[in-house]
Amino acid sequence: MAELSSTEILGIWRALPGNASTPGWRAIDLFHAGTYRIKAARHAPGNEEAVLIGFSSAKIAPTSQFPSGQGFRMERASLGEASGGLQWLAIVCQPSGNLELFAAVVIDICGLLHSTSHCPEDVVYQRLLGRVRGWQEFMRNGREGLNSETELGLVGELCLLQHLLDEGMLLFSAVDGWKGPLDGLHDFQLGAGAIEVKSTMATEGFPVRIASLDQLDESQRSPLFLAALRFVTSELGAALPELITDMRIRLEPDTAATRLFEQALIHVGYLDMHAKLYSRRFSLSELRIHLIDSEFPRLTPFNVPTAIRRAQYELDLSLLSITNHPLADALEQLGVA
Template sequence: MRGNQSPMSSQTFCGSSNMAALSSTEILGTWRALPGNASIPGWRSIDLFQSGTCRVKAARHAPGNEEAILIGFSSAKLAPTSQLPQGQGFRMERATLGETAGEYQWLAVVRQSAGNLELFATVVTDVCGLIDSSDSYPEELLYQRLLGRVRGWQEFMRRGREGLSVEAELGLVGEICLLRYLFDEGVPLFSAVDGWKGPLDGLHDFQLGTGAIEVKSTMAAEGFPVRIASLDQLDDSQCPPLFLAALRFGSNESGITLPEYVSNTRHLLEPDPAATRLFEQALLHVGYLDMQAETYTRRFSLGEIRIHLVDSEFPKLTPFNIPTPIRRAQYELDLALLPVDNCPLSDVLEKLGVV
């Protein structure tokens, strides 16, 4: 953040919590009401609302006349500017507001000069909605969610509007579903989310304790086909013991959408801000963005889950049991034809040394 800032000039716009939702048009009008190109460096702001212990202001910064939103925290520990989300139309930074700051620490989300103003107003409207709907959350949890939402918008601008493919949507539903089962079996929230490596392009979807779990999802009505993406995916020599968890979903009105899976999991993670941070980062890595949630309308109903130990008796292709000239392969495995027993998740976690 720039040094030698003068105290902020402040006007009151709406100081109460539980505000009516702000629109992009109102945000743009608020910025127009602020003095621009001031000769004295510093922030000019208008109070928007307060949610819980957090305060929110619309602002401009002189001398660059940059539109911004300021979020004040009374207790959360904030990262330095160098560790905050940067680029793709806007940036986030720590802000110094001078005497009027009181006991608050301030974060600024600031439009870059090349960023589209109308799109930035949409970003700010969404961020305001997130903060206002989180008035009962601890500040540290809200702070982590705010960082995730800002990174999500920057990723949205970088990736465009295509969203997840149908196959990737199903895969993410399956992995989140297994994550929820880990919670149910007593795996600590942070340990479970920290072990979720699928979104980070890990060799296996979950690395837990002394081994790993590979997750496969299908919507096939007959058989139990799962697609194996590489020769290494079921190579149990790299991370033993290795288990294959396969989930079969149906599609009906009683099912749950991907955004609902995400929202429900966020609710479960509320007691642990560190686990929440890892979960939000995983969603970004896999390409799930809240601003695309309305595109995911399919409802998934879990019909069956089976877990198998991948050992020397398990049918698989690996680099060590195929002819040497074959370097790469993908194949489909029908688990319905396997004679091996299904392993309860509780036994799997015990063998992994997790519980």
């Protein structure tokens, strides 16, 4: 597929009749990839610009379950005799939406569909839903990308997720346990316990920031582990978008895991349209995994004066003489190995 431009998409929409007396879709094929097809379209009598995606075998949810938000909507489309035996989805510009921005949405979605032409349809469908949600979140909040601290935190959580899969965890179990993007108390809830992930790029000591009195309180989930990752910037490392692409490829065999992964990215605020903003390349130089127990120094609601209701603090792990557990041992204690 030759790369489309916003100007070309806008020109195609202008060429399609939108005020026809007969209700329905007027569409032009853009391209087909794998077993699905993509069309630029207008709908009469509303004169609404849209992109249509036709799937041959994906399990399409009811319209009520589609993402909804500002700028555009997603719905099923009936093409009648022109359906070609496919199930059609329509992504439609809202009357109040910015048409030039919607054209950028369509370009991005077409790029996604073309790049995933080798994937099973169910995977493509889940990726499409995730991309639509991401754009709607962008339009709702006007996000301009992750700050450097959140970027590093996401890199650390993705790195640990990769290590969990390397240890043999099932795809769905590992992604389902990833709660960091969902504002969970701990970044991974696995078995009866949890793993809290902390990332640093400090070159001296091993400082980690603890966000609350509850974060290292093992009475809430046990066993509780702290996974501390030290990164350095290196040309041999991987940028955040590359880590995400690698994880998407790894999760392809499990559409449910793919769906959860895409939802997590949206919750944390990562959008593919911002990929060029994340140019730092990270290499993992050290991974420590510590069991949080009575020997581990930390502040909890039970060991501070009752008048202290909340606190944030910093630990320097380099000053502690405590056991560094292999991840395999931690997973065995968590009951997921």
